[in-house]
Amino acid sequence: MSATPASRAILRQSRLLLRRNNFRQASTTSEAASKAQESGKQVVSKASEGLTRVQSSAGAAISKVGSSAYKALGRVGGRTGRLIRFVESLIPPTIYYSRVGLELTRIVFKNQHMTPPTLAQFESYLQPLINVFRNPRSISSVASSLTSSVSPESALSTIRNVNSRQLTNAGIIFAQVLGFFTVGEMIGRMKIVGYRGEPHGDH
Numbered sequence: 336m337s338a339t340p341a342s343r344a345i346l347r348q349s350r351l352l353l354r355r356n357n358f359r360q361a362s363t364t365s366e367a368a369s370k371a372q373e374s375g376k377q378v379v380s381k382a383s384e385g386l387t388r389v390q391s392s393a394g395a396a397i398s399k400v401g402s403s404a405y406k407a408l409g410r411v412g413g414r415t416g417r418l419i420r421f422v423e424s425l426i427p428p429t430i431y432y433s434r435v436g437l438e439l440t441r442i443v444f445k446n447q448h449m450t451p452p453t454l455a456q457f458e459s460y461l462q463p464l465i466n467v468f469r470n471p472r473s474i475s476s477v478a479s480s481l482t483s484s485v486s487p488e489s490a491l492s493t494i495r496n497v498n499s500r501q502l503t504n505a506g507i508i509f510a511q512v513l514g515f516f517t518v519g520e521m522i523g524r525m526k527i528v529g530y531r532g533e534p535h536g537d538h
Contacts, residue, residue, distance in 0.1 A: 444451070452460075521527055 443449070
């Protein structure tokens with residue numbers, strides 16, 4: 336009976352020693368992991384510092400090269416210099432009007448509930464043309480398929496089945512196209528009034 340409590344005490348001590356060893360090993364592994372993580376962070380921070388230094392020096396070098404090239408182009412004279420200055424004067428309005436056009440297109444697409452065509456739709460529309468370029472002899476079959484798909488009877492039936500909403504949309508689109516054409520004519524002529532006709536002489 337006295338052997339049992341002694342063996343229990345030895346078991347308890349061995350368990351305590353195992354727990355202490357496991358705790359020490361866990362603490363040392365966690366310390367090692369934290370040290371490795373800190374060293375990794377230091378390496379990353381040093382690398383990012385080096386990258387920012389390289390970027391700043393490269394940016395300065397690129398800006399110096401760009402400014403020197405710009406200065407060299409500015410010193411060019413004659414027709415080439417005039418052409419360069421003309422192109423430079425066109426860059427800001429081109430950027431501005433391209434942004435305006437993109438915004439206007441976005442607004443029209445949003446208000447008309449339109450979606451741009453998908454890549455598959457582009458491919459389906461362009462596939463006959465690609466086939467014609469690959470095999471020019473097949474142009475007669477493409478023309479016959481196009482004429483068979485659009486028959487006068489089908490065109491008349493679609494015209495007869497037009498509802499008022501489609502007519503309204505067609506009228507709005509016609510008014511928009513006419514307005515754009517008119518504004519384009521004004522810009523092209525640099526005048527608001529129309530063309531002056533030739534004077535008619537009475538004979």
